[in-house]
Amino acid sequence: MHDDKRIDPETGTETTGHSWDGIEELNTPLPRWWLWTFYATIVWGVGYTILFPAWPMVSGATTGLLGYSTRAEVAADIARVEQSNAALTDSLTTIDLDALERNEELHRFAVQAGRSVFAANCSQCHGAGAAGVAISGYPNLLDDDWLWGGTLEDIAYTVRHGIRNEEDWDSRYSEMPAFDWMETGELAATADFVRSLSGLDHDAQAAARGADLFADNCSACHGESGLGDREVGAPNLADAIWLRGGTQEDIIQQMIAPRHGVMPPWGQRLGEAEVRAVSAYVHGLGGGENPVADPMSDPESENAADVPDASFPAGATQTPTETGEPPVQPAD
Amino acid sequence: MPTESPALFAARTPIFPRRVSGTFRRLKWAVLIVTLGIYYITPWLRWDRGPNLPDQAVLIDLANRRFYFLWIEIWPHEFYFVAGLLIMAGLGLFLFTSALGRVWCGYTCPQTVWTDLFLTVERWIEGDRNARIRLHDAGWSLRKWRLRLTKWTTWLLISVATGGAWVFYFADAPTLAQNLVTLNAAPVAYATIAILTATTFVFGGFMREQVCIYMCPWPRIQAAMMDPGTLTVGYRDWRGEPRGKGGVKQRHIAAESVGGGAVTAQYGSAVDKDTAAPRLSRNDEILGDCIDCNACVAVCPMGIDIRDGQQMECITCALCIDACDTVMAKIGRPRGLIDYLALDDQPPVRPGQSADVAAFAANPAGQVTGAQRPDWTPKPIWRHIFRPRTIFYTTAWAAIGVGLVVALFIRPQIDMTVAPVRNPTFVTLSDGTIRNTYDVRLRNKHGETRAFDLSVTSDSALSLTLEGDSDTVVDVPADSTWFQRVYVSAPPQAPAAARERSDMRIWVEDVVSGERAYDDTIFNGRESADVRTGNAG
Numbered sequence: 001m002h003d004d005k006r007i008d009p010e011t012g013t014e015t016t017g018h019s020w021d022g023i024e025e026l027n028t029p030l031p032r033w034w035l036w037t038f039y040a041t042i043v044w045g046v047g048y049t050i051l052f053p054a055w056p057m058v059s060g061a062t063t064g065l066l067g068y069s070t071r072a073e074v075a076a077d078i079a080r081v082e083q084s085n086a087a088l089t090d091s092l093t094t095i096d097l098d099a100l101e102r103n104e105e106l107h108r109f110a111v112q113a114g115r116s117v118f119a120a121n122c123s124q125c126h127g128a129g130a131a132g133v134a135i136s137g138y139p140n141l142l143d144d145d146w147l148w149g150g151t152l153e154d155i156a157y158t159v160r161h162g163i164r165n166e167e168d169w170d171s172r173y174s175e176m177p178a179f180d181w182m183e184t185g186e187l188a189a190t191a192d193f194v195r196s197l198s199g200l201d202h203d204a205q206a207a208a209r210g211a212d213l214f215a216d217n218c219s220a221c222h223g224e225s226g227l228g229d230r231e232v233g234a235p236n237l238a239d240a241i242w243l244r245g246g247t248q249e250d251i252i253q254q255m256i257a258p259r260h261g262v263m264p265p266w267g268q269r270l271g272e273a274e275v276r277a278v279s280a281y282v283h284g285l286g287g288g289e290n291p292v293a294d295p296m297s298d299p300e301s302e303n304a305a306d307v308p309d310a311s312f313p314a315g316a317t318q319t320p321t322e323t324g325e326p327p328v329q330p331a332d
Numbered sequence: 333m334p335t336e337s338p339a340l341f342a343a344r345t346p347i348f349p350r351r352v353s354g355t356f357r358r359l360k361w362a363v364l365i366v367t368l369g370i371y372y373i374t375p376w377l378r379w380d381r382g383p384n385l386p387d388q389a390v391l392i393d394l395a396n397r398r399f400y401f402l403w404i405e406i407w408p409h410e411f412y413f414v415a416g417l418l419i420m421a422g423l424g425l426f427l428f429t430s431a432l433g434r435v436w437c438g439y440t441c442p443q444t445v446w447t448d449l450f451l452t453v454e455r456w457i458e459g460d461r462n463a464r465i466r467l468h469d470a471g472w473s474l475r476k477w478r479l480r481l482t483k484w485t486t487w488l489l490i491s492v493a494t495g496g497a498w499v500f501y502f503a504d505a506p507t508l509a510q511n512l513v514t515l516n517a518a519p520v521a522y523a524t525i526a527i528l529t530a531t532t533f534v535f536g537g538f539m540r541e542q543v544c545i546y547m548c549p550w551p552r553i554q555a556a557m558m559d560p561g562t563l564t565v566g567y568r569d570w571r572g573e574p575r576g577k578g579g580v581k582q583r584h585i586a587a588e589s590v591g592g593g594a595v596t597a598q599y600g601s602a603v604d605k606d607t608a609a610p611r612l613s614r615n616d617e618i619l620g621d622c623i624d625c626n627a628c629v630a631v632c633p634m635g636i637d638i639r640d641g642q643q644m645e646c647i648t649c650a651l652c653i654d655a656c657d658t659v660m661a662k663i664g665r666p667r668g669l670i671d672y673l674a675l676d677d678q679p680p681v682r683p684g685q686s687a688d689v690a691a692f693a694a695n696p697a698g699q700v701t702g703a704q705r706p707d708w709t710p711k712p713i714w715r716h717i718f719r720p721r722t723i724f725y726t727t728a729w730a731a732i733g734v735g736l737v738v739a740l741f742i743r744p745q746i747d748m749t750v751a752p753v754r755n756p757t758f759v760t761l762s763d764g765t766i767r768n769t770y771d772v773r774l775r776n777k778h779g780e781t782r783a784f785d786l787s788v789t790s791d792s793a794l795s796l797t798l799e800g801d802s803d804t805v806v807d808v809p810a811d812s813t814w815f816q817r818v819y820v821s822a823p824p825q826a827p828a829a830a831r832e833r834s835d836m837r838i839w840v841e842d843v844v845s846g847e848r849a850y851d852d853t854i855f856n857g858r859e860s861a862d863v864r865t866g867n868a869g
Contacts, residue, residue: 016338027340031546032343033344034341035341129754140759142756143761144761241761286817
């Protein structure tokens, strides 16, 4: 074959013998180990597809001789994390909630875990930022206004049993009767009085008439000054926060055809540890209340609304236990 | 036409570089000792930073996301320092390549340095070029086994030391060394050492020049960054050609028949040292300075012939310069037949090529500068180094360097970032107070816990409280970032409560030293009066 060898005169390089329109290809040989490396990658590739999951089949892929699976790896990771958190989870389940904040490590663990629980289970209604959805009546959890109490125990009870659901007999329950029998004028007068409670613009004369109507029809639940009653989940009407809107129309609408939000019970589904974790998270969002230890101001006093912690009767902080009586008898 | 394709793959032709001594070899020894010294010693330098911080002078703490360099500590959010250093490294490469060609490849590239080290070991154990060629060609005798195993073992020890030194940059060196020996170190440390040992052993011992030729992108990139004014290693073909050995007899004949003086004047270089006559070939051709002794080829670690001109394989290690200078000294010719030169400094024509020969003859200098052509003079070396291009690179490089140093010194001692929480922008409280929430990150770079007092200033009455804290003081542990949720509230009647947005400034003050820092942000109030009644609660 040596006779066939053609050397390019310009470069002194042998040609491959390929010629296109008289242009010949120079042969600059690659190193041979390069070729062996290439073969080695093929062997590696074949071995890999035998040992590891690789070939797509009709349902799923071949599992590979080593039985490796990323899902199993994730499951093992999760199991490992749960194992390492087991002690924390246990103490979270059993600790007295009033003492949780004093246990810094456990509290941090609970808040971080609760953040995830909230994102997965609560944010659908209450929003990712926990600000609620005003137009749909999902409460804002960031503020200091709580229909059923804002201590850690109160929040945990609400999460555990939910509100006005039929699955859990211990769920918090209240129902505002419809005042659709009232005259239009009476409705407007009552609404004017309600607006006057928190200093909103109102017709003073109408409000004066509304005061009597309120005392007769509303004060049983909402209290004489409209401060609400957490025992029965009656909203505070004297503050700046309106779940169903605070305009004259909104208030009348709520009186004629009251809307009631429903929250499912999470105790069974999440388990006690996660219920407590998410409660700790919500409690730390800026509106959480502490069990009242300081001297209570008179709940009926005029300036009670300025002191949110004190704006409800002391009895409301008595947290019902899970096995105890429901805090509120169904009002129907 | 051939009936069969020629081989498209070729086995490596082994290279047996000969020992050489001279200026550049000495320079390369110095660079080798300094670079290897820096590499091996750096992790063992200590630097006292106080009780809670590591005392290793240079430490890349990946687990805790810290980079320590002497008195400098870089946190992840200051990664721009690293980016700046990388840009400086890039510009430095531009600078050196445009001025001195592939000087990085020839002197400081780890592949070059370790190959050089491995070659030294090889020469020490198996002998110089000829002995190694003989050993290579010989069969596998006991002696060959002994020499080969000694060499490989030595290489392996160097490789282990190389891989071993690398991991010390990422953990406390004395502790890690102890753990490595007692088999208590992390698996990743052993894996890293194993991989680097393998690559060092294979690349330095067996792959050598093939790494540069087949695997490395720099030869291509650096070649593209050079221009005709760049100094690089080259062969002065106008002076050396035509090359040839030239016999004594011919020399004498030449001296008699041609008349030394005239020819010497004409060609400037090609003269015999004893007779001052030009060297002649057997065909009575007048020869150049190159005696074709192949010394430059024998010493080349890349296995090329520099006389073939510029080529991609050449790493400009300059060993051929040393080899040729030695030979030139022996035959009594000036040094620099192979030398650092710029291509645009070479004469545009060569002796014997054209009518320009006459121009050479007009100058009977007899020197080797090649400056015989009147309209052509070589530029001095410094004008190849100080050119607009290199000055621009130097300026840019220095500007970034100065910028980094300034940035380093004006780094605040208190580091705070404030991120307003936008979901929701504000919250209405029962009494109508408008509250905004901010995520504040406080960084304490000191080695002890510091207490920071947070406060707010604004043209409106705003008050600041901390989540989960009754006062406004935060204790930030040593060398860590503290995440703190901060509430800023405006009473219902305050202007800020009603305005859509108000400027405000969050201050942080070191309670002990009184140092202060601030971050400007925005307070969101009610967008309009009606929002108050529509707020959820």
